[in-house]
Amino acid sequence: MSAESVKARVEQVYREDSRRILATLIRLLGDFDLAEEALHEAFFVAVARWQTDGVPANPRTWLVSTGRFKAIDVLRRRARFNASRPLLIAQLEELEQADWSDEDVEDDRLRLIFTCCHPALAADAQVPLTLREVCDLTTEEIARAFLSAPATIAQRIVRAKAKIRDAKIPYQVPSLAELPERLDSVLRVIYLVFNEGYSASIGAELTREDLTREAIRLGRLLVELLPEAEVLGLLGLMLLHESRRPARTSANGELILLDEQDRALWDATMIAEGCALVERALTLRRFGPYCLQAAIAAVHAEAPTAAQTDWPQIVGLYDLLLRALPSPVIELNRAVALAMRDGPLAGLTVVEAILARGELLDYHLAHSARAQFCRQLGRVDEARSAYQRALELTRQAPERRFIERRLEELQ
Incomplete structure (x- = not known):
């Protein structure tokens, strides 16, 4: 393989598997810093060795083995200055002969x-x-x-x-x-x-x-x-959110809000699995915050269109969630659902109360929500000010571009 293709393959393995390799090295070596050093040494060796020997059939196993040997070399060098190291080295050398699998x-x-x-x-x-x-x-x-x-x-x-x-x-x-x-x-x-x-x-x-x-x-x-209720609920929640990934951005990477997404792009298989997990979790009757959030996501997933979403049910679920897990972020999410049920003024009243308490002042989504409600109510100057504050707090490029477009629309 050429140097360029080997380097590309090494970079791919690093992206996909480096944290698994690091986790194994930490287990084998018992030291976070030594494992991180061994990880980087192993990838450095791979760039040179794979050009001559070819990419191994199991790169992950090869890198764990190489990293372990590099760590042993480091400990041997340290042992010259520290009498307590030989026992650890002997233990590590035993690991060289041990079998371990993927x-x-x-x-x-x-x-x-x-x-x-x-x-x-x-x-x-x-x-x-x-x-x-x-x-x-x-x-x-x-x-x-x-x-x-x-x-x-x-x-x-x-x-x-x-x-x-x-x-x-x-x-x-x-x-x-x-x-x-x-x-x-x-x-x-x-x-x-x-x-x-x-x-x-x-x-x-x-x-x-x-x-x-x-x-x-x-x-x-x-x-x-x-398989407790909250474990099932968390997995269901993640699957239901992940099902929307294909519809969350445009072809050129621009952010698309939930009510504007093409629901035909949502992953039906993930939705079915997520909803089944939610139903299974709720039957256990020991559910908590993750199950309730998953139930909210399921209501969104089952609505054929944004307009047909059961907002009263979502507001009710947020009421339960707030009792189980009081949080200004959850209160903010409830305000958005409340605005969909009762109009933007209802949502704005809640958001302004949160900010007046000194909460979420540095949370860009709180200012974005306030801006959106003001925009819907025709309060342009307030909307512009809130969007500008949200923009100051946002470090995520697609979100920044979205807010900038909203500001341009206000002009």
Whole structure:
């Protein structure tokens, strides 16, 4: 293969499999930083070696093996200056002879999520650590998503890694007895991963399919482990949202709102599976926020047109959701449904009350919703001001272009 084609193949493998490979290296090496160094060394070697030897039949296995050997070399060099290292090296050398399969690699990402969400870690570190290690988001991207300083996020991640290492937190999926109490944080993280893929916080593209696909895969694994109502609800919710992907952007990448989407482009297979999961979850009668959000998504999915959407039912479901999970973001979403049922003034009243409380002031969608309601009511100056504030807060290119078009329309 030519140097260019090998480089392209290596880049493809990195995009598709680097986080699975990293998860396995973390399990084998027991050290986040050493595993990350080994990962990059393995891909560096691949660029040169695959040109002469050809691309291996299983690139992922080859890269894990190469990364492990590189890590052992690093530890051998360190052992010359540290008498405590030889025992660790001996343990790693035993791993050289151990057999492991692709099934182990697939499960490693779920193991890594449970490790990153271990209750021994600070709650405000669990999500950033997972997004960094499992999803390969940069510290800056995570900081923007959480409206925090990059240095703050970096510090949380460093402390969490040190805690995992020093406390010897096990790298495993909990036992069935432990699983229920560990589940909430893992569901929260998987949904955050999905959301970052469904509506990227920054960048030229509206979505990141690699993240939504991975979140759905992890959701399926959790359903196999523990088919509780909220697990079923989360998987159903993700599938129902993902079913709309083909219709969410135009051919040239421009954002299309839900009520303007071509519903013929929605994935009927995903909708059927998602709705079946929602029905199954609701029959268990132990449902919570994920089931309720999935039920709302199912009402949207089953409506033949935007005009035929059952808005009273959606408002009712949001009322239940707000009682189960009070949140200004959920209140904002309810305001949009309320406006569809009762008119834009009803929605605007709720949004302005949220902002008056000092909540969602830095959330661009709150200002976009206010702008839309003002626009519908003919309050042009207020709409323009709200769109301009939303534009200041938006870092996602298609959303920025959408807001800019709205501002041009107002002129």
